Amino acid sequence: MQVTLKFYATLADYLPAGSKNNRVNIEVADQATISAVIQPYALPPKLTHLVLVNGVFVPPDERATTCLQEGDVLAIWPPIAGG
Secondary structure, eight states, rough: EEEEEEEEEGGGGGTTTTBTTTTTEEEEOOOHHHHHHHHHGGGOOOOOOOEETTTTOGGGGGGTOBOOOOOEEEEEEEOOOOO
């Protein structure tokens, strides 16, 4: 199935070459979990601060069990401090 993966801020560097606008459409196994989808990108766990599926926050303790569906958008932000 296909999902859209979006990495923001410094995490965009972890996307495959050729990705545009901080996003890439990827093929994943049916019932793939968030953790399984992001594992190949080797994101440091401390940088996967804010994880959203279709705009809905997924807490860290649910990422290994939350399954994605066809067409979902998985967006990840690192911790960001502002002034």
